[in-house]
Structures are given as C-alpha cells and as structure tokens.
Amino acid sequence: MKAKIAAIILAAGKGERMKSQTPKVLHEICFRPMLGYVLDLVKELKTDRSISVLGFKHEQVNKVLPKGIETVVQKRLLGTGDAVKQALGLLNVFHGVVLVLYADIPLLKAKTIKELIRRHNENRSDITLLTARVEKPDGYGRILRDKYASICGIVEEKDADDFQKGIKEINTGIACFNKDKLFSALKKVKPNNRKKEYYLTDVIEIIYKGAGIIDNLNISDIQQAMGVNSRLDLAKANKVMQQRINERLLIRGVTLIDPSTCLISYDARIGQDTVIYPFTVIEKNVRIGKSCQIGPFIHFRPGTVLKDKVIVGNFLEISRSQLGSNTIAKHFGYIGDSRIGKEVNIGAGTVTANFDGKNKNITVIKDKAFIGSDTVLVAPVKIGRSAMTGAGSVVTRNKNVPDGQVVAGVPARPIKVKG
Ligand code: UD1
Ligand code: MG
Numbered sequence: 226m227k228a229k230i231a232a233i234i235l236a237a238g239k240g241e242r243m244k245s246q247t248p249k250v251l252h253e254i255c256f257r258p259m260l261g262y263v264l265d266l267v268k269e270l271k272t273d274r275s276i277s278v279l280g281f282k283h284e285q286v287n288k289v290l291p292k293g294i295e296t297v298v299q300k301r302l303l304g305t306g307d308a309v310k311q312a313l314g315l316l317n318v319f320h321g322v323v324l325v326l327y328a329d330i331p332l333l334k335a336k337t338i339k340e341l342i343r344r345h346n347e348n349r350s351d352i353t354l355l356t357a358r359v360e361k362p363d364g365y366g367r368i369l370r371d372k373y374a375s376i377c378g379i380v381e382e383k384d385a386d387d388f389q390k391g392i393k394e395i396n397t398g399i400a401c402f403n404k405d406k407l408f409s410a411l412k413k414v415k416p417n418n419r420k421k422e423y424y425l426t427d428v429i430e431i432i433y434k435g436a437g438i439i440d441n442l443n444i445s446d447i448q449q450a451m452g453v454n455s456r457l458d459l460a461k462a463n464k465v466m467q468q469r470i471n472e473r474l475l476i477r478g479v480t481l482i483d484p485s486t487c488l489i490s491y492d493a494r495i496g497q498d499t500v501i502y503p504f505t506v507i508e509k510n511v512r513i514g515k516s517c518q519i520g521p522f523i524h525f526r527p528g529t530v531l532k533d534k535v536i537v538g539n540f541l542e543i544s545r546s547q548l549g550s551n552t553i554a555k556h557f558g559y560i561g562d563s564r565i566g567k568e569v570n571i572g573a574g575t576v577t578a579n580f581d582g583k584n585k586n587i588t589v590i591k592d593k594a595f596i597g598s599d600t601v602l603v604a605p606v607k608i609g610r611s612a613m614t615g616a617g618s619v620v621t622r623n624k625n626v627p628d629g630q631v632v633a634g635v636p637a638r639p640i641k642v643k644g
Contacts, residue, residue: 228346229321232272233312236260236328237280237299243453248282250328251289252459255466256490258289259453262331262466267294270342272639273325276315278579305398306414306420313408322346323407325425327398329453332465337449338399341442345401351437352406352429353418354379355399357447365455366426368441368524376439378430383419386584395441396426397450406432466491496533514550532567545585549592553579561585562604568591574599581622591628615640 240249250260265318267275268291279286280299297311309325316323322345324338337355343608345353354376356368362382367389369378379396380389410428418424418568433439444450453462470491478497481487486503493507496515505520507529513519514533523537527547531537535548540557549567554560556573562585563577576595577588586604590596594608597616602608607625614620615633626632 229273229319229323230270230342231274231276231316231319231321232267232270232324232326233309234260234263234267234275234277234294234326234328235305235308236263236286237278237283237302237308238329239281239302240329243459244456248286249453251286252453254331254453254459254463255470255488255489257492258287259331259459259462260286260328261483261491263326263328263333264289264291264294266326266335266338270324270338273321274316274319276312277328278312280308283369299354304416304420305425306411306423306427309407309425310411310423313411315403316404319404321404323402323404325398325400327452330398330450331453331462332449332451333399334449337442337444339447341399341401344440344442348438348440350401350440351403351432352439353401354429354439354441355397355398355444355450356394356441357444357450359392359447360393362390362393362395365452366398368394368396369430370394371433376429376434376441377433379426381418381420381424381426395450397444398452399450402428403437406435406437410435478495502538560588561587563590565590566594566610568593570595572596572598572600576601578603586622597633613642 236250238249243249251258265497277290278299279296280302283298294601295315297315299308300313338472340357341353366379366381366387368376369380371377374426408424410431412430414427416423450467453459470489471481474495479495480500483503487505489507490509492509493511495513499513499517502520505523507525508527510523510527511529515532516534517531518536520538522540522642524542526544529543530547532550534551536553536555538555542559544561546560546563548565551567552565552569554571554631558575561577561579569590579585588602588604589607591610593611595613597614598618601613601619603622606622608618609626609628611629612626613631618637619635621636631640631642632638
C-alpha cells in the first residue's frame with residue numbers, strides 16, 4: 226500500500242522583511258496571492274490531508290483558501306518548528322509521510338515534489354530534504370554534512386559561523402518526514418538560537434543523532450526553490466512566473482510581440498492566433514477569443530470578455546465588460562460594465578460613464594451599432610442595433626436609442642440623416 230501523505234503549508238509568518246501591513250503570503254505574483262501557487266501544488270499532488278498553518282492576520286489569509294484545506298492558527302509566531310507542531314495536532318491518528326511546504330516558495334513545480342516523495346518512499350527515509358547548490362546562499366539555511374558526507378544538520382544563516390556561511394548547499398525548506406519521527410523530534414527542539422524561535426530545521430540533527438535515515442534530493446533548477454522574503458524577491462519571482470505564463474501562451478498559439486513588456490494574469494484564457502502588442506496589462510478573470518488583436522497600451526481589468534476577432538488598441542481600459550465578435554475599439558477610451566454586441570464600431574475617445582457616485586450602471590450596445598468619436602454614454606443606457614451616435618454626443622441616462630436611430634449633440638437627440 227502506498228504511504229499516505231499529509232501536506233503542511235506554513236503560512237503564518239508576518240514577513241517582516243516585506244515591510245508591509247499585508248501578510249507576506251497575500252502579496253501577489255501575476256495577479257494572484259503567492260499562497261495560491263502552493264495551494265495549486267497541493268491540489269495536483271492529491272494529498273490525503275492538507276493543513277495550512279495561519280497566524281498573522283489569519284482571517285484575511287483564510288479567505289483565499291479553497292475547500293478541502295484544513296487550517297490551524299499558530300497563536301504566537303514562535304518559528305517554523307512550532308508551526309509544524311501546531312499542524313501535527315490535527316494529525317494524531319495519521320501515520321505516513323508529512324510533506325512540509327512553505328507558502329513563500331511560489332515557483333516550485335509539482336514534478337519536483339513528486340520526485341521528492343517518490344525518493345522518500347523508495348529509500349524508506351525518515352527525512353528527505355529538497356536541497357540546492359547555489360552560488361549565493363545568502364539568507365538560506367546551510368546543509369551540514371559529517372565526515373562520511375551524510376547530512377547531519379542545518380544551520381540558519383543568522384547562527385552560522387564563517388566556515389558554515391561559506392557552505393553553498395542550502396535548505397529549500399521543502400521536505401518529507403516520517404510523521405512519527407518528526408513528532409518525537411519536534412518535542413526536543415529548543416529555541417536556543419539568535420531569533421529565540423523553534424526551528425523546524427533543528428529536527429535534522431535530532432533525528433541524525435537518533436540514527437535516523439536522512440536523505441536529500443538536489444534540485445538543479447534553483448529558481449524553483451527561491452524563497453520570497455522581500456519586495457526584491459517578489460519582483461524577481463513575478464518575472465519568472467510571468468515568463469512561464471508567456472511561454473504557455475506562446476506554445477498554445479498566441480503571439481506576444483514583446484512578452485517582456487506585458488503583464489498577463491496566471492489565469493488568462495486567450496484563443497489561438499490572437500496577437501498581443503507591447504505594453505498590455507491583463508488582470509485576472511479575463512477571457513479573450515481567437516484571432517483578436519490586442520494593444521498596444523491596453524489595460525484589461527477583471528471581468529473583461531472578448532469574443533473572436535475583436536480589435537482593441539491604444540490606450541483603452543476595459544473592465545467587467547463583454548465585447549462581441551468582430552467588434553472594434555481601436556483608440557483610447559474607457560469601457561466599464563458594458564455588454565457590447567457583434568460588429569460594433571466604438572469610435573476614438575468613447576467613454577461609458579458607468580459610475581454615478583453611488584452605483585455602477587450598465588451600458589448595452591447592440592450588434593452593428595456605430596458609436597461616433599468622443600461619445601459619452603451615461604449609464605444606465607442602451608444603444609439599439611445598427612444605431613449611431615454622432616461625434617461628441619452625450620447620450621444621457623435612460624435615454625435609450627432605438628434600433629437604427631441616429632442621435633447627436635449634447636444631450637443627444639434623434640436626427641435625420643440625408644441619403
Ligand atoms: C526558512 C528555513 C531555512 C530555509 C528557508 C528557505 C527555518 C528555521 N529556516 O528560512 O532553512 O533555507 O526557509 O526559504 O525553517 N512561518 C510560520 N510560523 C512561524 C514562522 C514562519 O508559519 O512562526 C512560515 C512563514 O509564513 C513562511 C515559512 O514559514 O511561509 C518560512 O518562514 P521564513 O521566516 O520565511 O523562514 P526563512 O527565514 O525564509
Ligand atoms: Mg522564507
């Protein structure tokens with residue numbers, strides 16, 4: 226029988242080095258709290274139990290947890306060892322492998338963890354650490370080895386002497402443990418360090434001294450193991466994640482003319498043969514159809530949906546709006562809370578005035594309508610099928626324009642068009 230796996234996700238820390246009132250794990254990478262990426266991993270691994278340790282502003286962090294994740298609140302942030310101890314409190318009757326994941330390591334891939342678990346089970350180890358060899362080990366715990374080159378402990382940078390600081394083999398923080406061994410070792414951990422915290426990493430030496438089997442998997446793609454502790458790290462992680470998202474889109478048949486200038490959310494769905502011009506920002510919850518032309522200088526906020534063959538460009542912001550197929554909005558403007566049909570032409574400078582100071586109101590534009598340049602549509606308002614607004618019109622609230630009608634002026638009134 227395969228050993229059962231319980232994942233413990235450490236997410237209680239405040240993240241002092243972020244210098245922020247927002248808990249570290251809620252800081253976003255590609256429009257998503259960094260904790261989300263670790264939660265995805267756990268989902269993909271199909272662990273038998275998944276427990277997240279929360280602490281600093283736990284109500285806020287709790288909101289982003291999906292169903293199926295159990296939580297425990299670490300009342301005092303006494304360190305990673307204490308955090309794991311709190312989670313083990315929920316695992317009294319559990320026997321198997323405990324996988325410890327840190328919520329501040331967002332770039333890790335499921336493939337790596339699967340390999341770690343496989344190795345741990347195959348070698349029947351008590352601990353299998355995910356380790357890496359890096360040129361700049363600054364900030365990480367260093368792996369200590371005995372004269373037979375077996376792992377015998379981990380020393381945190383703050384507590385390391387000069388020799389130990391020179392060690393380039395580091396602890397990524399990710400590890401598999403035999404639950405019962407971990408449980409008894411944690412009882413022996415003492416806060417005898419600079420930070421006066423209970424370090425999870427101290428169990429390595431305790432289990433080594435108890436003749437336990439300690440193994441490691443070395444990860445060569447060190448980017449995956451990067452811990453995010455500062456805003457500098459956050460910016461670096463964002464860059465790597467953006468690159469991954471872009472590659473995925475390129476492989477699926479989306480053209481990104483200059484990927485390095487675009488910010489695209491982790492969940493963006495974009496159809497084949499769509500071309501994205503430089504300086505485009507696509508936030509979360511956006512869907513773009515096939516063969517669209519997007520940008521340059523476009524900002525899609527959440528809730529933007531574009532059907533196929535839509536052309537939008539140059540200094541346009543769209544929010545909570547749908548644009549039907551073959552609709553065109555080529556030049557600057559704002560479209561918010563709108564439902565726009567097919568083959569609509571939105572002229573330069575069109576603005577939907579959706580907010581009246583209290584409520585966000587809806588604008589509806591039916592198929593084949595033609596919105597003249599610099600039109601302001603004061604919502605709630607409807608523009609009928611094949612209707613037209615003259616340049617500079619202000620269509621005032623509830624003055625719906627019937628199908629085929631032409632309106633112009635301020636406020637817009639019906640006009641007859643010759644010919
Ligand atoms: C930790 C490791 C270090 C490793 C590094 C990898 C320890 C003692 N050190 O250091 O060996 O190289 O990660 O990135 O484990 N947390 C809690 N409760 C607490 C303290 C922390 O849940 O009381 C959580 C944090 O939210 C975070 C994770 O544990 O997700 C790691 O804490 P952090 O303070 O970032 O540890 P590092 O200094 O990075
Ligand atoms: Mg960290």
